Amino acid sequence: MGAGIIGKRLAAALSAPAGEQDTYAPRLAGIALRGPNIFATARPELPVFAADARAAERLREVGTEPKGDLDQLLASADIVVDCGPSRTGAGRSEVYAAHGVRAVFCGGERDARLGPLIHSALNPQVAARPGGLRVLSCNTTALARVLAGIGPDDVRTLDATILRCSTDTDKATKGITNGAVLARDPSHHAADLRAVAPGPTVRTAAATVPMTAGHFLHVRLTLRAGLGAAEGLDRLRRAERVDVLAGEEPVHTAQLKERSEAPWHDRYDVQIVPIGQPGKDRLEFWLSLDNQAITIPETLDAIQLAAPGGTARQARLTSDRMLRTRSTAHHSLHPTSDGGPR
Ligand SMILES: NC(=O)c1ccc[n+]([C@@H]2O[C@H](COP(=O)([O-])OP(=O)(O)OC[C@H]3O[C@@H](n4cnc5c(N)ncnc54)[C@H](OP(=O)(O)O)[C@@H]3O)[C@@H](O)[C@H]2O)c1
Structure with a gap:
């Protein structure tokens, strides 16, 4: 449902040619639209369905013949991924429930009645409950990867200051230029992080700053004694969907994005820039993330976990293969031997 910033990325991943290993990777049944959409127009081979009668008219006006309506799409799908604007999913959830289709909501839903928050490496077991699932927001996803990478039981406290770009689509009203x-x-x-990893003491504060892409966070951790x-830093170097950037030079986040070879210059991994030397039991670092892309792997995980069978680890491997994280974005973001970002 919806093909905006998040929806088009998921539609692209779910409609990419499946590799030999990915016979069981989730596939796109169709995209429900409210009207003409530039991504769908540019990809006429994708199956477009009209969200309602008015949408069908509007699509035909621009020469797009819908394959059917929302009822037909929901009848043919196992899972619906709701990519509508944040905090509006409740209005659509009853339609999904009426069709008996499980829903995955994308990052912006605060209403717990839509289902539990889920992160595939921290609390995948909640997918076994009936009903919808809510993917974490972009910044919380980055922090969740840090906790999962070190091990949530090995982190005593996590303090993060979040600096978000003022152009984030549904948060544009939060920023000034x-x-x-x-x-x-x-x-x-x-609170969202505690919902998926209740152990560590977590404190977060956020500000919105004039950047046109990406968010960054200043993170301080205290680790379990011993x-x-x-x-802790070594564990982050080995962690999934995390790149610890080596080197001495300052890191320019716009360059990180520019140099990604993934579609739209997406960065599916989160980049960590360590600050100073690790203390005895304290770690301090910057996190840099691509708000438009970072939740895409975890959303693909959640889609797979919403279906019966399979493990969280298999789901994560499949998602990463679908996005070719390791062969494109990951490769291109590693610093050069002179320490600076390429
Ligand atoms: N953007 C990010 O960086 C980001 C990161 C992580 C999570 N998220 C979350 O992902 C979700 C989608 O965000 P987004 O940035 O992709 O939003 P977006 O770019 O504004 O796209 C929203 C899409 O939903 C459609 N839509 C709007 N109202 C609708 C309605 N009432 N019923 C059905 N469809 C409707 C829009 O269609 P029209 O074009 O017809 O309006 C558009 O295709 C939100 O929960 C958001 O919080 C966003």
């Missing part, structure tokens, strides 16, 4: 907007309340990310910060 000639200054920063400083939120007074703790941000939602801490683990050692160097070991």
